[in-house]
Structures are given as C-alpha cells and as structure tokens.
Amino acid sequence: MDQYRDFAFVYDELMDDVDYEGWVDYIEKIIEKENAKVKNILELACGTGNITIPLAKKNYDIAGIDISDEMLNVARSKAEKENIELVLLEQDISELDFDVTNLDCVLCACDGFNYITYDEDLINIFSKTHELLKEEGIFIFDISSFYKLSTVLGDNMYGENRENISYMWQNYFDDEQNLVEMELTFFVADENGKYDKHEEVHLQRAYTEDEIIDMLEEAGFSDVKVYGDFTFDAPEEDSERIFFVCRK
Numbered sequence: 001m002d003q004y005r006d007f008a009f010v011y012d013e014l015m016d017d018v019d020y021e022g023w024v025d026y027i028e029k030i031i032e033k034e035n036a037k038v039k040n041i042l043e044l045a046c047g048t049g050n051i052t053i054p055l056a057k058k059n060y061d062i063a064g065i066d067i068s069d070e071m072l073n074v075a076r077s078k079a080e081k082e083n084i085e086l087v088l089l090e091q092d093i094s095e096l097d098f099d100v101t102n103l104d105c106v107l108c109a110c111d112g113f114n115y116i117t118y119d120e121d122l123i124n125i126f127s128k129t130h131e132l133l134k135e136e137g138i139f140i141f142d143i144s145s146f147y148k149l150s151t152v153l154g155d156n157m158y159g160e161n162r163e164n165i166s167y168m169w170q171n172y173f174d175d176e177q178n179l180v181e182m183e184l185t186f187f188v189a190d191e192n193g194k195y196d197k198h199e200e201v202h203l204q205r206a207y208t209e210d211e212i213i214d215m216l217e218e219a220g221f222s223d224v225k226v227y228g229d230f231t232f233d234a235p236e237e238d239s240e241r242i243f244f245v246c247r248k
C-alpha cells in the first residue's frame with residue numbers, strides 16, 4: 001500500500017479547495033521580502049506540480065523531485081498540456097542526489113517534509129540542501145504544525161461523498177513517536193458509474209518548530225525565520241501551517 005500511488009489520480013480533485021495561486025504569490029512575497037535573487041529553483045516533494053507549474057509559467061527554471069512516479073506522471077501530463085518543459089525526477093528525498101549546485105532556491109511546499117519520519121533523514125535533507133544552495137541561496141518550506149497533526153487531524157475521521165469520488169480518512173496519532181497514521185479508503189467511479197475501491201496508508205511525523213530549527217542549525221543554517229499560516233507573523237498556538245525561511 002504505497003503512498004501516493006492510486007491516490008495520485010484523485011489528489012488534484014481532492015485538493016481543489018487549495019488556493020495554489022495564493023500559495024505561489026506568498027512564496028514570491030517571501031523571495032521579495034528576503035531580497036533574494038532567484039532564477040532557478042529545486043522543488044522537493046513536488047507532487048503533481050501544483051506549485052511547480054505556476055512557477056515555471058513565471059519563468060523560473062524549476063526542477064521537481066518526488067518519490068511517487070504516479071504523482072510525477074500527473075505533473076508531466078499537466079505540463080505537456082500547457083507546453084511547459086519541466087525537469088521532474090523520481091527520487092526519495094531522504095537520499096537526495098542532485099548534481100546541479102549553486103542553486104538560488106530550494107523549496108518544499110505543502111508538508112512534504114512531514115513525510116520524512118526520522119530525524120536523521122530530515123537532517124540529511126537539510127544538509128544536502130545547504131550544500132546545493134549558492135551563498136545567500138534561500139530555503140523555503142512549510143510543514144503541517146504539531147497542533148494540526150496531533151489535534152486537528154489527530155485521531156479524527158473525515159469523509160466526503162463527491163460526484164465521482166467518495167472517501168473515508170481515518171487517522172491515528174501516536175503520541176510517543178509523534179506519528180499520525182492516515183488510513184485512506186477511496187472509491188472512484190468509472191464512466192459506467194461502477195466504483196473501484198482503493199486503499200493507502202500515509203504516515204506523517206509531527207515536528208515542533210524548535211525541533212526543525214535545531215535540525216536546520218545542525219545542517220548549517222542560521223537565522224531561521226518562522227511564519228504562521230501564510231502571514232509574516234510568528235505562528236500562533238493554533239496555526240496549522242508553519243513556514244520556515246533561511247539563507248545559506
């Protein structure tokens with residue numbers, strides 16, 4: 001039951017309430033606020049390209065990496081439809097291997113790093129990112145907050161009955177390991193209205209802000225800025241998305 005295999009084909013539909021345009025604007029505002037010169041971007045855990053494609057359209061040279069070939073295939077076909085050339089690589093970012101250095105920006109959007117469940121793997125990603133960035137290069141990413149994973153998603157169950165997709169999403173939070181296991185069961189209708197059942201288990205780790213800052217510092221970053229929920233203010237106790245910004 002690999003993560004983001006069958007789910008890749010319903011991901012965009014189920015994320016249709018996410019304001020990706022606003023997300024890309026916020027990323028550009030961060031770049032502007034930091035006065036960073038950004039032309040090339042490496043995007044980690046790029047998924048179906050919801051951030052990658054709009055950034056490519058804004059003339060950034062962007063390469064995306066994701067562990068799921070299915071997610072990348074969705075990104076490839078969307079890019080093809082829009083005549084956009086993208087470099088997309090299938091890779092586990094825990095073993096990040098990218099041979100272009102001196103990058104202006106490394107990005108990871110929409111809680112990709114929560115899927116990295118071991119400290120040493122996340123530190124390894126941060127160290128590799130540090131190595132790949134140019135001097136003054138900028139590293140921007142967000143995570144789902146500890147509060148969101150432990151309390152909002154926590155042990156809750158969600159469900160929705162849409163026209164062609166119905167899903168149940170049952171979560172279990174392990175407060176010893178700070179891991180949330182998400183059991184996703186979804187039913188997708190074909191053109192004859194016959195439903196196929198699909199199941200996936202996703203595992204995300206809840207990190208505190210301090211844990212992330214310590215790991216960034218261990219990897220060589222300093223002066224880490226932390227923002228809550230698409231603002232430029234420090235996160236509140238109930239912020240659900242925490243943004244981290246740091247320079248090499």
Ligand SMILES: C[S@@+](CC[C@H](N)C(=O)[O-])C[C@H]1O[C@@H](n2cnc3c(N)ncnc32)[C@H](O)[C@@H]1O
Pocket residue numbers: 003004044045046047048049050051065066067068071091092093094108109110111112115116
């Ligand atoms: C919530 S999706 C975010 C996708 C995209 N960034 C977006 O904004 O829509 C998380 C993504 O992380 C990817 N992912 C999870 N673990 C990964 C790993 N170890 N290496 C690379 N990608 C990973 C998944 O395949 C999935 O595409």
